[in-house]
Amino acid sequence: MYALIMAGGVGSRLWPRSRKQTPKQLLNLISERTMFQEAVARLAPLFEAEHIFVVASASYVPAMREQVPELLLQNYIVEPSGHGTAPCIGLAALYLRRLDSDAIMAVLTADHFVERGDAFREALEAAGRLARQSRLVTLGIKPAFPSTGYGYILRDEKLADLGSLEAYKVKRFTEKPDLPTARKFLATGRYYWNSGMFVWRVGDVMAEFRRQMPELYQRLIEIEAAIGTPEEEKVLERVWSEVENQTIDYGIMEGARNVAVIPVDFGWSDVGGWATLLDILPGDGDGNVVAGRHLGIDTKRTLVYSPHRLVATLGLEDMIVVDTGDALLVCPKDRAQDVKRIVDELKARGEDTYL
Amino acid sequence: MYALIMAGGVGSRLWPRSRKQTPKQLLNLISERTMFQEAVARLAPLFEAEHIFVVASASYVPAMREQVPELLLQNYIVEPSGHGTAPCIGLAALYLRRLDSDAIMAVLTADHFVERGDAFREALEAAGRLARQSRLVTLGIKPAFPSTGYGYILRDEKLADLGSLEAYKVKRFTEKPDLPTARKFLATGRYYWNSGMFVWRVGDVMAEFRRQMPELYQRLIEIEAAIGTPEEEKVLERVWSEVENQTIDYGIMEGARNVAVIPVDFGWSDVGGWATLLDILPGDGDGNVVAGRHLGIDTKRTLVYSPHRLVATLGLEDMIVVDTGDALLVCPKDRAQDVKRIVDELKARGEDTYL
Numbered sequence: 001m002y003a004l005i006m007a008g009g010v011g012s013r014l015w016p017r018s019r020k021q022t023p024k025q026l027l028n029l030i031s032e033r034t035m036f037q038e039a040v041a042r043l044a045p046l047f048e049a050e051h052i053f054v055v056a057s058a059s060y061v062p063a064m065r066e067q068v069p070e071l072l073l074q075n076y077i078v079e080p081s082g083h084g085t086a087p088c089i090g091l092a093a094l095y096l097r098r099l100d101s102d103a104i105m106a107v108l109t110a111d112h113f114v115e116r117g118d119a120f121r122e123a124l125e126a127a128g129r130l131a132r133q134s135r136l137v138t139l140g141i142k143p144a145f146p147s148t149g150y151g152y153i154l155r156d157e158k159l160a161d162l163g164s165l166e167a168y169k170v171k172r173f174t175e176k177p178d179l180p181t182a183r184k185f186l187a188t189g190r191y192y193w194n195s196g197m198f199v200w201r202v203g204d205v206m207a208e209f210r211r212q213m214p215e216l217y218q219r220l221i222e223i224e225a226a227i228g229t230p231e232e233e234k235v236l237e238r239v240w241s242e243v244e245n246q247t248i249d250y251g252i253m254e255g256a257r258n259v260a261v262i263p264v265d266f267g268w269s270d271v272g273g274w275a276t277l278l279d280i281l282p283g284d285g286d287g288n289v290v291a292g293r294h295l296g297i298d299t300k301r302t303l304v305y306s307p308h309r310l311v312a313t314l315g316l317e318d319m320i321v322v323d324t325g326d327a328l329l330v331c332p333k334d335r336a337q338d339v340k341r342i343v344d345e346l347k348a349r350g351e352d353t354y355l
Numbered sequence: 356m357y358a359l360i361m362a363g364g365v366g367s368r369l370w371p372r373s374r375k376q377t378p379k380q381l382l383n384l385i386s387e388r389t390m391f392q393e394a395v396a397r398l399a400p401l402f403e404a405e406h407i408f409v410v411a412s413a414s415y416v417p418a419m420r421e422q423v424p425e426l427l428l429q430n431y432i433v434e435p436s437g438h439g440t441a442p443c444i445g446l447a448a449l450y451l452r453r454l455d456s457d458a459i460m461a462v463l464t465a466d467h468f469v470e471r472g473d474a475f476r477e478a479l480e481a482a483g484r485l486a487r488q489s490r491l492v493t494l495g496i497k498p499a500f501p502s503t504g505y506g507y508i509l510r511d512e513k514l515a516d517l518g519s520l521e522a523y524k525v526k527r528f529t530e531k532p533d534l535p536t537a538r539k540f541l542a543t544g545r546y547y548w549n550s551g552m553f554v555w556r557v558g559d560v561m562a563e564f565r566r567q568m569p570e571l572y573q574r575l576i577e578i579e580a581a582i583g584t585p586e587e588e589k590v591l592e593r594v595w596s597e598v599e600n601q602t603i604d605y606g607i608m609e610g611a612r613n614v615a616v617i618p619v620d621f622g623w624s625d626v627g628g629w630a631t632l633l634d635i636l637p638g639d640g641d642g643n644v645v646a647g648r649h650l651g652i653d654t655k656r657t658l659v660y661s662p663h664r665l666v667a668t669l670g671l672e673d674m675i676v677v678d679t680g681d682a683l684l685v686c687p688k689d690r691a692q693d694v695k696r697i698v699d700e701l702k703a704r705g706e707d708t709y710l
Contacts, residue, residue, distance in 0.1 A: 016667070295704075297696050310682040310709060312371070312697045315690035323683060327665040328676075330685055335670035341652050342667045349650075354665060 001128045001199075002103050003047045004092045005039050007056040007064065007110040008082045012343040013273035013336065016327035017305070020355050025110035026063050029271060030281065039110040040068050046121045054110075055079050055092050080240040085196070086251035087216060087243045090209050094220050097202040098227065104131050105205070107198040107248075113280055115267020123264045126162035127199035130260055135159075136208070137199040138170070138253065140192025140261040141268050146182035149272065149337075151175055151194040151249060153261050154185075162262065170259040173249055192263050194249065195270075208256050216251075219243055274320040274329075275336040278303040292323075301333070327354050356483045356554075357458050358402045359447045360394050362411040362419065362465040363437045367698040368628035368691065371682035372660070375710050380465035381418050384626060385636065394465040395423045401476045409465075410434050410447050435595040440551070441606035442571060442598045445564050449575050452557040453582065459486050460560070462553040462603075468635055470622020478619045481517035482554035485615055490514075491563070492554040493525070493608065495547025495616040496623050501537035504627065504692075506530055506549040506604060508616050509540075517617065525614040528604055547618050549604065550625075563611050571606075574598055629675040629684075630691040633658040647678075656688070682709050 011024030018024040025035045033041065043052055049070045055077045056064060065071065077092050089107055096103045106124050114120045127137040140153045155168035173194060177185060185191035209217045219239045226235035253259060269280050278301065281289045288296055292306035299313045306323040313321065318333040329339065346354050366379030373379040380390040388396065398407055404425045410432045411419060420426065432447050444462055451458045461479055469475045482492040495508045510523035528549060532540060540546035564572045574594045581590035608614060624635050633656065636644045643651055647661035654668040661678040668676065673688040684694065701709050 295697060295700060297693070297700065298690070306683065309678075309680070310706075312682065312684050314684070314686035314693055314697060316685060316687075319685070321683075321685055323664075325664070327667065328661065328678060328683070329667050329669070330671060330674070330676055331669035332671075335653070338652070338669055342650060342669060345650060345652065346667075351665075 001047065001051065001106060001124075002096055002100070003043045003052045003106045003108055004089070004096070005036075005043075005052065005054045005108050005110050006085065006088055006092075007036060007039075007054050007060065008079060008088065009111070011111060011271075012340040014271075015339055015343045016322060016324045016329050016354065021059070022063075023060065024271065026060065026067065029277060030113055034067055035271065036064055036110045037067050038114075039108065039112075040071065042114055042117045042120060043108070045117075046124060050075070053077055053092060053096065055088050057082070080237050083240070083243045084245045084251075085248040086213065086246040087240075089198075089205070089248050090213075090216055090220050091223070093202045093205050093209070094224050095227075097206060098224070101203065103202045104128050105200060105202050107196075107200075109196060111271055112195070112197075113267075113269040113271050113276075115280075117266075119264070119266035120268075122163070123165060123262060123266065124199065126165045126167075127262055129162065130160065130167050130262070131199045131201055131204075134201065134204050135167075135258050135260040136204060136253070136256050137167070137260045137262060139195050139197040139199075139264050141195050142263050142265040143186055143191065143193050146179060146186050147193065148176055148179055148182050150270070152177065152182075152185050152191045153194050155190050155192065155261055155263070159260055165262050165264070167260045167262050170261050173254045192261060193268075195264075195268060196248075198248070198253075204258070205252070208252050212255050213246070213251050216243060216246070273336045273339060274303055274322065274331075275333045278320070278333055303333075356402065356406065356461060356479075357451055357455070358398045358407045358461045358463055359444070359451070360391075360398075360407065360409045360463050360465050361440065361443055361447075362391060362394075362409050362415065363434060363443060364466070366466060366626075367695040369626075370694050370698050371677060371679045371684050371709065376414070377418075378415065379626065381415065381422065384632060385468050389422055390626065391419055391465045392422050393469075394463065394467075395426065397469055397472045397475060398463070400472075401479060405430070408432055408447060408451065410443050412437070435592050438595070438598045439600045439606075440603040441568065441601040442595075444553075444560070444603050445568075445571055445575050446578070448557045448560050448564070449579050450582075452561060453579070456558065458557045459483050460555060460557050462551075462555075464551060466626055467550070467552075468622075468624040468626050468631075470635075472621075474619070474621035475623075477518070478520060478617060478621065479554065481520045481522075482617055484517065485515065485522050485617070486554045486556055486559075489556065489559050490522075490613050490615040491559060491608070491611050492522070492615045492617060494550050494552040494554075494619050496550050497618050497620040498541055498546065498548050501534060501541050502548065503531055503534055503537050505625070507532065507537075507540050507546045508549050510545050510547065510616055510618070514615055520617050520619065522615045522617050525616050528609045547616060548623075550619075550623060551603075553603070553608075559613070560607070563607050567610050568601070568606050571598060571601070628691045628694060629658055629677065629686075630688045633675070633688055658688070 011018040014024045058078045152174045154172040156171035159167040226232045287301040289303045293310045294304045295312045297314045299316045302316045302319045304321045308325045322329040366373040369379045413433045507529045509527040511526035514522040581587045638644045642656040644658045648665045649659045650667045652669045654671045657671045657674045659676045663680045677684040
C-alpha cells in the first residue's frame with residue numbers, strides 16, 4: 001500500500017497566514033507541527049517513508065523537504081499546474097503503476113485535521129483490504145452536524161464487516177446541499193461527508209480513467225511514454241497545459257463501478273478556513289482561541305493570532321483577528337469563508353507582496 | 356485677556372495611540388497637526404503668544420515646546436500632579452493674578468475639536484466682554500443630539516445680546532443624564548452641553564475659591580507666598596501633594612454667583628474616544644474613516660488606523676481597529692468608551708511598555 005498526499009493549493013481562505021509561498025499545508029495551524037508534517041506523521045506508523053508520495057507544485061518542494069527530511073526527492077510527483085483532483089490523481093497513479101503495478105493507493109491530503117490517528121490508520125488498513133477486492137473505496141465521515149460545506153455520500157446495501165468498521169456499496173454522491181437538505185440527509189442516518197480520501201488499486205482507478213475520462217487517459221499515456229527519457233519534463237509541461245480541470249468526484253467517482261464507502265469517525269475536519277480552526281482548536285474559559293499575546297475584555301469565542309504584537313479586544317464575540325506582521329485580518333467568524341475575496345481583491349490590485 | 360490651555364491628562368480612551376508619554380493632546384488625531392498645535396493655532400488670531408498659558412505636567416513640556424516653539428517656557432504652569440480641574444484652574448489663576456491682577460482668563464482645553472475657529476474666537480471675545488462685568492461665563496454648546504456623555508447647563512433669564520450671540524443667567528448645572536432625561540433636556544430648548552470652557556476675571560474666580568473652597572484657597576495662598584523664592588518648587592510639591600481632587604463644576608460653578616452662559620455653536624466635540632473620531636472625521640463612501648492602508652469588503656462606518664501594515668476587513672460595521680505597531684485594538688464603536696478598562700488592566704498586569 002502506498003500513500004499519496006495531495007499537497008497542491010494555497011488555501012486562500014487562511015489569508016493572511018497562507019500565501020503563495022507558504023500555503024496552508026506548510027503552516028503550523030493546528031499544532032507546533034505544520035499541516036504537512038502532521039499528515040506525514042499520521043501515516044508513519046502504517047507506511048514506510050518510501051511508500052509515502054506527495055503531489056505538489058515544484059515551488060513547494062524545497063520547503064516540504066526541509067519540513068519532512070525523511071521523504072526523498074523521488075517521493076515527490078511534481079504537477080506543473082493545478083487542474084483539479086482528477087488529473088492530479090491520474091498523474092500520481094501513472095507513476096505508482098510504473099513502480100508497482102499491483103499497488104494499493106491511498107489518496108489523502110495535507111490540509112485535513114484528524115483527531116484520532118489510530119482510528120484513521122485502522123480505517124486505511126480496512127480500506128486497503130477492501131481495495132484488494134477491486135473496490136474503489138471512499139472514507140465517508142459520519143456527519144457531526146448538517147454541514148452545507150461538504151458533499152455527501154449516500155450508502156446502499158452493506159458489503160462487509162471490517163473489524164469494528166463496516167463497508168457499504170455507494171448509491172450516490174451528492175453536491176454540497178442547502179441546510180434543509182443537509183438536515184434531511186442526517187435524519188436518514190445513511191449519508192456521510194465526502195472526505196476526499198480514497199483507497200484503490202492503481203489498476204482499478206486507471207481502468208476507470210480509461211473508461212470515463214478517455215481524453216485525460218490518453219494524455220497520461222503520452223506522459224507515461226516519456227517517463228525516464230530526456231524529454232520527460234518537456235512532455236509533461238506541454239501535455240499538462242492542455243489538460244482540462246476536473247475533480248475526481250465528478251470525473252470518476254460518480255460514474256464508477258464497484259464503489260464502496262467505509263463510514264468512519266476519527267475526528268476529521270477539512271481545515272478550510274479560520275472558522276474551522278476556531279471550532280477545532282481548544283479555547284480558553286471564554287472560548288477564545290489565542291496564539292500570541294491577547295488582552296480580552298468581554299471577548300468570547302474569538303480567534304486571535306498575533307505572534308508579533310499585543311492584541312487588545314473589547315466586546316468581541318465570534319470574531320477572527322489574524323495579524324502576520326505585514327497584514328492584519330479582522331472579520332466575523334460567519335464571514336470567514338469569504339476571506340478568499342480579500343485575496344482576489346489583492347490580486348486584482350496587483351498587491352503581490354501580500355499574496 | 357489670557358488663554359489658559361489645560362493640557363493635563365492622558366486620554367486613556369484613545370489607547371493604544373495615547374500613552375503616558377504621548378497623551379492625546381500631543382497626537383495628530385484630527386488633522387496633520389496635534390491636538391495641542393490645533394488648540395494654540397485656534398487661539399493665535401486672538402491672543403499674543405505671551406498671553407497663552409498652558410497647565411501641564413512637567414514630563415509633557417519638552418514635547419509641547421517642540422510642537423509649539425512660539426510658546427516660551429514661562430508660558431507653562433507645571434502642575435506636579437493632577438487633582439481635577441478645580442486645583443488646576445486655581446493654580447493657574449494664582450500665577451495670572453500675579454502677572455496682571457485685572458486679567459481676564461479664558462479656560463480652554465487641548466483635547467477638544469472645534470470645527471469653526473472664527474465662531475469660536477467670536478464667542479471668546481463676547482465672553483470676555485461679559486466677564487469684565489464680573490460674570491463667570493461658561494460657553495454652553497447647543498446640543499446636536501441627546502448626549503449622555505456630557506453635563507448640561509440650564510439657562511435662566513436673558514442677560515444680554517452680544518452681537519450675534521446671547522448671554523443668559525444660569526439656573527442649574529446638571530450631571531450627565533440618562534437618555535430619557537437628555538431627550539427631555541433637548542425638548543425644552545434651554546439646556547446646553549457643559550463644554551468645560553470658562554471666561555472670567557481672575558479676581559472673580561479667586562473670590563469664589565476663597566468663598567467655596569477655602570481649604571484649597573489657603574493652600575494656593577501658601578504657594579503664592581513662595582513664588583519667586585528658592586523654595587517655590589519645594590513648597591509647590593509639598594502643598595500639592597495635600598490637595599484634594601475636585602472638578603471646577605462641583606467645586607465652584609454649581610455654587611457660584613453671577614454665572615452666565617453663552618450658547619454657542621461652532622462645531623465642538625470633546626474628543627473623548629475613538630467613537631467621537633469616527634463621528635467627526637470625514638469618511639469614505641462607506642462611512643469608513645481610514646488612516647493607513649485598508650482593504651475593506653462589506654465594511655461600513657469603521658475606523659481603521661494603521662500606518663504600519665495592511666488592514667483587511669470583511670463584514671465589519673461600526674467597528675474600531677487601531678494598530679500602533681506594538682499594539683492593536685479591536686472593538687465595536689459602541690464599546691469604545693470602555694477602552695480605559697484595557698489600560699486599567701495593563702496597569703494591573705504591570706505591562707508598562709504599553710502604557
